[in-house]
């Protein structure tokens with residue numbers, strides 16, 4: 673029986689129960705968050721490109737950091753959306769708007785960081801590939 677089938681509201685009693693709920697959270701994110709799925713596909717393409725261009729380990733770690741910063745921002749954005757919807761439902765509320773917009777702003781900032789890292793890592797390697805240099 674999956675942990676979704678029970679109606680537990682108290683604390684987890686062991687590591688495996690905590691782990692199983694964390695996996696449920698990841699499944700819900702994948703199922704419900706279109707932007708997160710998009711970022712995962714982009715992350716996969718970045719990793720393939722990094723492998724193809726033989727990016728060094730240091731640069732690869734920067735790329736991984738950028739990927740996880742964006743994914744973490746997406747997860748926090750989804751949490752904020754859920755909590756705001758839980759609190760105010762379908763009613764317009766200025767604080768709800770600000771909270772959701774700020775969470776989305778956090779994703780934008782993280783994406784900006786990832787783009788800067790991507791440019792710094794890939795641009796010199798791509799320029800080297802230009803035949804008429």
Ligand SMILES: Nc1ncnc2c1ncn2[C@@H]1O[C@H](COP(=O)(O)OP(=O)(O)OP(=O)(O)O)[C@@H](O)[C@H]1O
Pocket residue numbers: 707749753760761762763764765766768769772773776
């Ligand atoms: N209850 C509310 N009160 C005021 N504004 C709201 C409310 N719910 C949503 N909004 C506005 O609508 C925007 C989009 O809402 P929400 O983030 O829930 O949609 P979404 O499509 O899931 O967003 P995302 O593309 O970030 O996943 C918010 O950034 C906010 O400006």
